[in-house]
Each structure stands twice: as C-alpha cells, then as structure tokens.
Amino acid sequence: MxxxxxxxxxxxxxxxxxxxxxxxxxxxxxxxxxxxxxxxxxxxxxxxxxxxxxxxxxxxxxxxxxxxxxxxxxxxxxxxxxGLARAFQLTSIFPELTVRETIAVSACSYLNMRWNGFGSLFGSRKVNDIVVRTADAFGLAPWLDTKGSSLPHGRRKLLDVASAFALHPKxxxxxxxxAGVSTADKHGVMETLLRAAKHMGIxxxxxxxxxxxxxxxxxxxxxxxxxxxxxxxxxxxxxxxxxxxxxxxxxxxxx
The missing domain is CATH 3.40.50.300 (P-loop containing nucleotide triphosphate hydrolases)
Known part of the structure; x- marks a missing residue:
C-alpha cells in the first residue's frame, strides 16, 4: 500500500x-x-x-x-x-430529538449552516437529502419521526453512528x-454499519x-x-x- x-x-x-x-x-x-x-x-x-x-x-x-x-x-x-469523525452519542445528549432531527444536526454541521430552530432547518433541501440518504443507509427511515430515546437499543446505537456518518467523514x-446490544443483534448492527459505510463512501x-x-x-x-x-x-x-x-x-x- x-x-x-x-x-x-x-x-x-x-x-x-x-x-x-x-x-x-x-x-x-x-x-x-x-x-x-x-x-x-x-x-x-x-x-x-x-x-x-x-x-x-x-x-x-x-x-x-x-x-x-x-x-x-x-x-x-x-x-x-x-473528514475524521467519531460516533458521539447524540441520543444521550439530546434524548428528545427525533431520528430526523438527530441526523439533521450533523447534516447542518457538515453543510456549515446556521439555523434557528428545526422548522427553518427542514426547509433546506440539502439537509433533508442528507437526512433521508443517511436514514436509508442505516435502515432507520421508518423511524424518522420517532424520538431517539424511544428506539430499541440496537437501533439507538445505529443512530449514534448514523449521526456521525452524516458528517461525510473519510x-x-x-x-x-x-456495547449493550444483545449477542444475537451485534452482528446485525455491524453488518448494517459496514453496508452504510460502503454506501456513503467511508x-x-x-x-x-x-x-x-x-x-x-x-x-x-x-x-x-x-x-x-x-x-x-x-x-x-x-x-x-x-x-x-x-x-x-x-x-x-x-x-
């Protein structure tokens, strides 16, 4: 190499x-x-x-x-x-945010956008495109309007990672x-993560x-x-x- x-x-x-x-x-x-x-x-x-x-x-x-x-x-x-990112557990920091809002916070940072409340944020097509693409990659699209804290633990972990992926890191x-995911589910989480990484160009x-x-x-x-x-x-x-x-x-x- x-x-x-x-x-x-x-x-x-x-x-x-x-x-x-x-x-x-x-x-x-x-x-x-x-x-x-x-x-x-x-x-x-x-x-x-x-x-x-x-x-x-x-x-x-x-x-x-x-x-x-x-x-x-x-x-x-x-x-x-x-282009160097780390999963930072936004679901723990902002438990009341929905999946859509959690990913949008990262999308906003990636786009270097300033916003005043989520109403104006979701008027941005660029932000929405990143939210939808990221949610699709992680299989989170059905839960876009669900609070992150209400997700099952495995999906909550995926949301943590998805919010970092929305920053488009290399x-x-x-x-x-x-961590905390059942033995039966851990490989599912990893496989989803790796598919998303390939899909999003990590x-x-x-x-x-x-x-x-x-x-x-x-x-x-x-x-x-x-x-x-x-x-x-x-x-x-x-x-x-x-x-x-x-x-x-x-x-x-x-x-």
Missing part, C-alpha cells in the same frame, strides 16, 4: 496526566480500505488514544496527521469537517458501537472493541495496547495466531 493511501497517522504520540503516562510513544497509521481494530485490557490506553486522534485531547508529545496535515490538538468539530472512529474505519468475536470477523488489521504502549500491530490472521498477545488482551479482562 502506497504512502498516498495513508489517511491517518500518529507519530510517537504520548499523553501525560501529571505523573501518569496514559500513552507512551505510540505510532500507528490507517490507510484507505482498512478496518483497524484497537484492543487491549482495561487501562491499556485505548480510549486515550482515540481521544488524542479525534482532537478531544492534545498529545503531550508527538504529532497526528490526517490527509497530510498536522491535526494534533485540532478540535473534534473542526476535525469532523475535515475515516470513522468507533468506540464499542455494539474510506477507512478504526474500531475500539473488547468483543474479540467482532474483532476477528471484521478487522483487516489489529493494534494491541497494554499500559499505554502499542505491543502489536498485525494483520488479523497473524494477530490471532499469536497466543502471547491474545493472552495479554483477553486474559486480564478487556475493556
């Missing part, structure tokens, strides 16, 4: 909280066409890593590049407009998108996940973390053939 295919790259990033080192000199890259999973036991630094990659926290040292530009410390909203970062996905069944089924490459350090970065088959790494990831309790 050529360097032109690299979309997201972290170089020697560390994150300190006082004397505590949450991340230590981590290098990683995500390229077009990849589905990269980040795994590790509790306290491994997975969430801190995603927070730094998505601009929520600035790295203490090191750089993060997206599409060739240094984005270390750039805010999450600005990053999303550049790279999507997902933090346990099936170029790469990074997944933070503790469910090794999902990691095994969907990843092209897997990064393992332990105590803030990257301990493995391997293609899926090589990763699952490494018993030592597997024991570290799952043997001490996964997050």
């Amino acid at each position: 050529s360097t032109n295919d690299v979309l997201l790259q972290a170089q020697q990033i560390s994150r300190h909280y006082g004397d505590f080192i949450a991340l230590h000199n981590v290098d990683l890259s995500v390229s077009r066409g990849e589905f990269v999973s980040v795994v590790g036991p509790n306290g491994a630094g997975k969430t801190t890593l995603v927070n730094v990659l998505t601009g929520l926290h600035q790295p203490t040292t090191g750089n993060v590049h997206f599409n060739g530009s240094n984005i270390a410390g750039v805010g999450a909203v600005d990053l999303a407009t550049r 790279v999507m970062l997902l933090d346990e998108p099936t 170029e790469a996905i990074m997944l933070v996940e503790h469910d090794m069944d999902l990691v095994s089924r969907y990843s092209t490459r897997i990064i393992a973390m332990q105590a803030g350090k990257k301990i493995a970065d391997l293609p899926r088959d090589e990763f699952f053939a490494n018993e030592e790494i597997i024991s570290i990831v799952v043997g001490k309790g996964a997050h």
Whole structure:
C-alpha cells in the first residue's frame, strides 16, 4: 500500500496526566480500505488514544496527521469537517430529538449552516437529502419521526453512528458501537454499519472493541495496547495466531 493511501497517522504520540503516562510513544497509521481494530485490557490506553486522534485531547508529545496535515490538538468539530469523525452519542445528549432531527444536526454541521430552530432547518433541501440518504443507509427511515430515546437499543446505537456518518467523514472512529446490544443483534448492527459505510463512501474505519468475536470477523488489521504502549500491530490472521498477545488482551479482562 502506497504512502498516498495513508489517511491517518500518529507519530510517537504520548499523553501525560501529571505523573501518569496514559500513552507512551505510540505510532500507528490507517490507510484507505482498512478496518483497524484497537484492543487491549482495561487501562491499556485505548480510549486515550482515540481521544488524542479525534482532537478531544492534545498529545503531550508527538504529532497526528490526517490527509497530510498536522491535526494534533485540532478540535473534534473542526476535525469532523475535515473528514475524521467519531460516533458521539447524540441520543444521550439530546434524548428528545427525533431520528430526523438527530441526523439533521450533523447534516447542518457538515453543510456549515446556521439555523434557528428545526422548522427553518427542514426547509433546506440539502439537509433533508442528507437526512433521508443517511436514514436509508442505516435502515432507520421508518423511524424518522420517532424520538431517539424511544428506539430499541440496537437501533439507538445505529443512530449514534448514523449521526456521525452524516458528517461525510473519510475515516470513522468507533468506540464499542455494539456495547449493550444483545449477542444475537451485534452482528446485525455491524453488518448494517459496514453496508452504510460502503454506501456513503467511508474510506477507512478504526474500531475500539473488547468483543474479540467482532474483532476477528471484521478487522483487516489489529493494534494491541497494554499500559499505554502499542505491543502489536498485525494483520488479523497473524494477530490471532499469536497466543502471547491474545493472552495479554483477553486474559486480564478487556475493556
């Protein structure tokens, strides 16, 4: 894979909280066409890593590049407009919004539109087109006028992801998108998510996940973390053939 295919790259990033080192000199890259999973036991630094990659926290040292530009410390909203987005659970933040309104908030941000209330917002054909296209991609069209908080848990998780997809990112970062979803439903959620990603032109996905069944089924490459350090970065088959790494990831309790 050529360097032109690299979309997201972290170089020697560390994150300190006082004397505590949450991340230590981590290098990683995500390229077009990849589905990269980040795994590790509790306290491994997975969430801190995603927070730094998505601009929520600035790295203490090191750089993060997206599409060739240094984005270390750039805010999450600005990053999303550049094409790097993270599911941000609007259904928890705005539980009274309908599916239509939740997706429209993201569509409005993507279009850089200002609005005063949803009445004027839905007068915009551009916003409505994004809402309808996104809802269709995620199978949410029948629930457009349903409050997000009233959806079954699996569909609520899909709405969280759909609202991020409406930002039209090149790279999507997902933090346990099936958490709380029943074992029977989790693959349905993932399959819907992947179909929608293809339909909407998402170029790469990074997944933070503790469910090794999902990691095994969907990843092209897997990064393992332990105590803030990257301990493995391997293609899926090589990763699952490494018993030592597997024991570290799952043997001490996964997050």
